[in-house]
Amino acid sequence: SQQGEEDPQALSIQEGENATMNCSYKTSINNLQWYRQNSGRGLVHLILIRSNEREKHSGRLRVTLDTSKKSSSLLITASRAADTASYFCATGSGYALNFGKGTSLLVTP
Amino acid sequence: EAGVAQSPRYKIIEKRQSVAFWCNPISGHATLYWYQQILGQGPKLLIQFQNNGVVDDSQLPKDRFSAERLKGVDSTLKIQPAKLEDSAVYLCASSSLPGGSDNEQFFGPGTRLTVL
Numbered sequence: 001s002q003q004g005e006e007d008p009q010a011l012s013i014q015e016g017e018n019a020t021m022n023c024s025y026k027t028s029i030n031n032l033q034w035y036r037q038n039s040g041r042g043l044v045h046l047i048l049i050r051s052n053e054r055e056k057h058s059g060r061l062r063v064t065l066d067t068s069k070k071s072s073s074l075l076i077t078a079s080r081a082a083d084t085a086s087y088f089c090a091t092g093s094g095y096a097l098n099f100g101k102g103t104s105l106l107v108t109p
Numbered sequence: 110e111a112g113v114a115q116s117p118r119y120k121i122i123e124k125r126q127s128v129a130f131w132c133n134p135i136s137g138h139a140t141l142y143w144y145q146q147i148l149g150q151g152p153k154l155l156i157q158f159q160n161n162g163v164v165d166d167s168q169l170p171k172d173r174f175s176a177e178r179l180k181g182v183d184s185t186l187k188i189q190p191a192k193l194e195d196s197a198v199y200l201c202a203s204s205s206l207p208g209g210s211d212n213e214q215f216f217g218p219g220t221r222l223t224v225l
Contacts, residue, residue: 004151030211043152043200043216088151092210095165097142099151 004032004089004100012106019076021103023089024069031092032065032072037102038085046074046087079107111135113217115201121223127189130220134182134203140164142214143176143186144200152200158184159207188222196224 007022023032034046049056049065049072056063062075076083086102114133122128134141139160144152155174156166160181169176173192178184188195198221202214 033210033213042218043202045213045215048213090151090210094210095157096154096167097210097214099153101150 004091004098006087006089006100006103008103009101010104010106012108013079015080015107015109017079019079019083019105019107021074021087021105023072023074023100025072025089025091026070029067029091030094032063033090033092033097034061034063034072034074035088035090035099036085037088043088076105079105081107081109083107113201113203113215115199115217115220117220118218119221119223121225122191123225124193125190127187128191128222129185129187130199130201130222132184132186132201132217134184134201135205135215138203138205138215139181140204140207140212141178141184142202142204143184144202146198146200146219148197155186164207191222191224193224196222198222 004023004025031050033048035043037043047058047063049063060077065072084107086104088099088102090097090099116131141158143155146152155169156176157164158178161178176186198219200219201217204212204214206212
């Protein structure tokens with residue numbers, strides 16, 4: 001079953017701006033992962049944040065996790081046209097990794 | 110390092126026909142996953158293998174879908190017979206560690222199946 005739900009469904013920004021997308025989930029998790037999918041490179045892992053972590057950084061990416069609110073956010077700073085893709089959060093609680101429907105991000109020059 | 114390989118990349122069949130997809134995971138990765146991604150949705154796990162044993166196949170429609178991973182390396186996913194609603198991208202992924210959700214998964218390019 002798809003547990004994570006991303007918001008917004010679609011986001012359009014200009015290069016250089018920041019992009020923020022959110023993920024909400026319903027049950028307890030061990031960790032939460034963010035993936036990116038575009039036609040060129042397929043589905044690629046971006047970052048994993050464990051349930052006992054609150055914030056994690058990787059390059060231009062910043063992920064936060066609030067387990068009390070069952071929510072996470074992905075911030076992409078100084079966006080580039082190459083960041084155009086769909087972004088999925090995936091929640092884990094055991095063997096299965098459950099993906100949301102994704103946020104479609106368009107970055108225009 | 111070579112990535113996850115899948116073939117074919119595209120397949121068009123008529124309903125009630127059979128189809129098979131092949132996946133070769135990253136060398137040394139013990140865990141292999143098959144996902145189904147319908148247009149506009151996120152991937153949905155169909156089956157997970159640990160070496161050549163099935164760990165989780167709770168979402169696999171077993172009346173028509175089957176999968177195997179002989180010798181703990183390559184895997185095949187079969188649909189027999191196909192239905193219109195099986196039209197989707199079938200993604201194969203692998204990870205070096207067990208525990209499905211606890212580790213980064215590496216995805217192949219997928220097979221886009223169209224059932225007419």
